[in-house]
Structure formats: structure tokens, C-alpha cells
Amino acid sequence: MSDVRKNRIPVEIYGQQYMIVGTEPAEHIRTVAQLVDQKMREIKGKNATLDTSQLAVLTAVNAVNEYVKMKEQLEELKRNLNQ
Amino acid sequence: MSDVRKNRIPVEIYGQQYMIVGTEPAEHIRTVAQLVDQKMREIKGKNATLDTSQLAVLTAVNAVNEYVKMKEQLEELKRNLNQ
Numbered sequence: 013m014s015d016v017r018k019n020r021i022p023v024e025i026y027g028q029q030y031m032i033v034g035t036e037p038a039e040h041i042r043t044v045a046q047l048v049d050q051k052m053r054e055i056k057g058k059n060a061t062l063d064t065s066q067l068a069v070l071t072a073v074n075a076v077n078e079y080v081k082m083k084e085q086l087e088e089l090k091r092n093l094n095q
Numbered sequence: 096m097s098d099v100r101k102n103r104i105p106v107e108i109y110g111q112q113y114m115i116v117g118t119e120p121a122e123h124i125r126t127v128a129q130l131v132d133q134k135m136r137e138i139k140g141k142n143a144t145l146d147t148s149q150l151a152v153l154t155a156v157n158a159v160n161e162y163v164k165m166k167e168q169l170e171e172l173k174r175n176l177n178q
Contacts, residue, residue, distance in 0.1 A: 025156070028152070
């Protein structure tokens with residue numbers, strides 16, 4: 013038996029329903045879904061010809077890019093602390 | 096005239112070509128594209144019925160989730176440093 017309780021949160025992203033499963037609080041999952049929806053609309057605004065699939069891939073590229081950059085920042089901060 | 100030079104890097108993600116435009120080094124952009132491709136294949140492995148668009152949206156959700164959690168971690172670390 014696991015102590016980790018998983019939430020199943022229904023969200024809407026770019027007009028489509030998704031069931032997100034995770035251990036994070038429902039509010040966190042809803043915020044993340046809103047950020048993805050917002051980013052897709054922002055990229056669509058600049059590239060009107062993209063279809064939903066291309067839009068979603070470029071949104072994922074954008075999110076992973078920000079993630080990798082922040083991870084590098086965090087690791088640098090930790091390295092400096094250990095010096 | 097701007098000093099910020101933008102790179103235009105062709106990448107392949109989940110069998111489709113994309114032109115990624117950014118100020119980051121080409122190598123960074125290629126790594127990010129590989130991570131997105133890898134994550135999409137990983138999610139597809141667990142959810143065979145998802146189409147490319149759903150798959151990319153869930154990959155974006157995943158990346159934004161990791162980004163938000165890491166941002167909280169970084170902010171907490173900075174708060175602790177300032178105390």
C-alpha cells in the first residue's frame with residue numbers, strides 16, 4: 013500500500029479536456045494547465061499558421077528550454093554556496 | 096541595430112521538422128529538442144492512444160510542472176540565503 017495519494021484533476025487546455033494525474037495539489041496542477049494554455053495562445057498569436065500539434069510541440073520546447081536554463085541557474089547557485 | 100544575434104536551428108521532434116529561433120547556443124537548442132522528443136516518446140509509451148497534439152500538450156504540462164517546482168525551490172533557496 014502506498015502513502016502517496018495521486019490526484020486526478022480534469023483541466024482544459026487550448027479547448028481540449030485532459031485528465032492530469034499527479035501527486036501535486038489540485039491548485040498547482042490547475043495553475044500549470046493555465047500556464048500551458050496561455051503559452052499556446054501566445055505562440056499562436058505570433059505564428060497564426062501553426063496547427064495545434066506544432067503549437068503544442070513548440071510550447072513544450074519553450075517550457076523545457078526555461079526548465080533547463082533555470083536548472084543551470086540553480087546548480088550554479090548551489091556550486092557557489094559550496095565554495 | 097541589435098547586438099543580440101538570433102540562431103535559427105533546424106531540429107526534428109517526433110518525426111517532424113521545426114525551425115527553432117532563439118538567442119541560446121545551437122547546442123543548447125538541440126539538447127532541448129532532444130529532451131522534448133524523448134519525453135513525448137516516454138509519454139506515448141505509457142498512453143498508446145494519445146495523438147501527437149495531446150502528447151505534445153502533456154509534454155508541455157510536464158515541463159511547466161517541473162519548471163514551477165524548480166522555481167519554487169530556487170526562490171526558497173534565495174530566501175534562506177537572505178535570512
